Amino acid sequence: LPPRSPAQRLRYTTCHYRHEQRTTVMSPQRDTSIRSYFKPTGAGDIKAKNPVTVPEAIPGKRTTSGTPPPPKKFKTTTENKHQHLDYTHVTSGWLDVPGRQDADQKSLQLTYHKGDMFADVPPGTVLVHACNTQGHWGAGIAKAFKQQYPKAYTDHHNFCAKDHTKSNPVSTGTTQLLAPRDGDKQHWIGCVFTSAGYGKGKDKPDQIIRNTVNSMQMLLELVSQVDGEISEIRMCKINSGKFGVPWEKTEAAIHVIKLKPEWRTKIGVWEPEE
Numbered sequence: 001l002p003p004r005s006p007a008q009r010l011r012y013t014t015c016h017y018r019h020e021q022r023t024t025v026m027s028p029q030r031d032t033s034i035r036s037y038f039k040p041t042g043a044g045d046i047k048a049k050n051p052v053t054v055p056e057a058i059p060g061k062r063t064t065s066g067t068p069p070p071p072k073k074f075k076t077t078t079e080n081k082h083q084h085l086d087y088t089h090v091t092s093g094w095l096d097v098p099g100r101q102d103a104d105q106k107s108l109q110l111t112y113h114k115g116d117m118f119a120d121v122p123p124g125t126v127l128v129h130a131c132n133t134q135g136h137w138g139a140g141i142a143k144a145f146k147q148q149y150p151k152a153y154t155d156h157h158n159f160c161a162k163d164h165t166k167s168n169p170v171s172t173g174t175t176q177l178l179a180p181r182d183g184d185k186q187h188w189i190g191c192v193f194t195s196a197g198y199g200k201g202k203d204k205p206d207q208i209i210r211n212t213v214n215s216m217q218m219l220l221e222l223v224s225q226v227d228g229e230i231s232e233i234r235m236c237k238i239n240s241g242k243f244g245v246p247w248e249k250t251e252a253a254i255h256v257i258k259l260k261p262e263w264r265t266k267i268g269v270w271e272p273e274e
Ligand SMILES: Nc1ncnc2c1ncn2[C@@H]1O[C@H](COP(=O)(O)OP(=O)(O)OC[C@H]2O[C@H](OP(=O)(O)O)[C@H](O)[C@@H]2O)[C@@H](O)[C@H]1O
Pocket: 115, 116, 117, 118, 129, 130, 131, 132, 136, 137, 138, 139, 140, 141, 142, 143, 144, 197, 198, 199, 236, 237, 238, 239, 240, 241, 242, 243, 244, 245, 270, 271, 272
């Protein structure tokens, strides 16, 4: 019922104001540049599996200035919201664009950054590194991935060494896109399989380059399937360390890739400070 007396009107206005304020104060925490990042596609399902806990304001508690206390941070449970993606998630003919004109197709824009790839990673970032198909993240930046994302590593290893075998290995030139599994970080990991072996058994540089082109295309295709969840793509100078291929060769090969309209157009390349 609409408020009738002045006292009722005042109470109504105050409650309404508090409600409005609570809503508007809390939402900006998620309303960042990656606006659609947490937006569930099937709200019902996501809500059932991943309840979002919105803290209640403590009644009557106010700061000395008379303003309501700042809201607590959102606590979300988003683990296992997405499945990992790999070569089985692309359809046949996924690279064909009907009637495409190569001249119209853009190339990837690489932006360069100095520093640690793992520093200040925004939620929804895809972190990309080159992998062998044996499922070992045993050295170089892969070892750092293993330390920082142990659950992702376990799933990657199982994919390479249990779902596949030595006689039926994962194919090079493909990609595994690992969905977030480690804590609240919400970081995806792009594993581009640019070499079958590692150490002394790594593939020859030309083969690694050919695999890189194919893997990067699959990475972009898989990312496009979860695009609303992704804020940015970061990669290290893949292949240039343990795999021994000069970055300039990989860079040139990546530039040759023609982008499909639904693919991301930018990737940040990170290299450590000297
Ligand atoms: N925090 C950081 N931020 C940004 N950039 C960072 C960084 N830390 C290192 N880098 C740079 O990251 C580039 C790649 O260098 P990496 O040697 O790691 O990788 P890669 O792509 O040549 O080779 C892959 C195989 O190497 C492995 O070891 P194994 O073969 O098993 O022995 C794996 O398991 C794979 O299979 C180099 O430019 C490093 O300066």
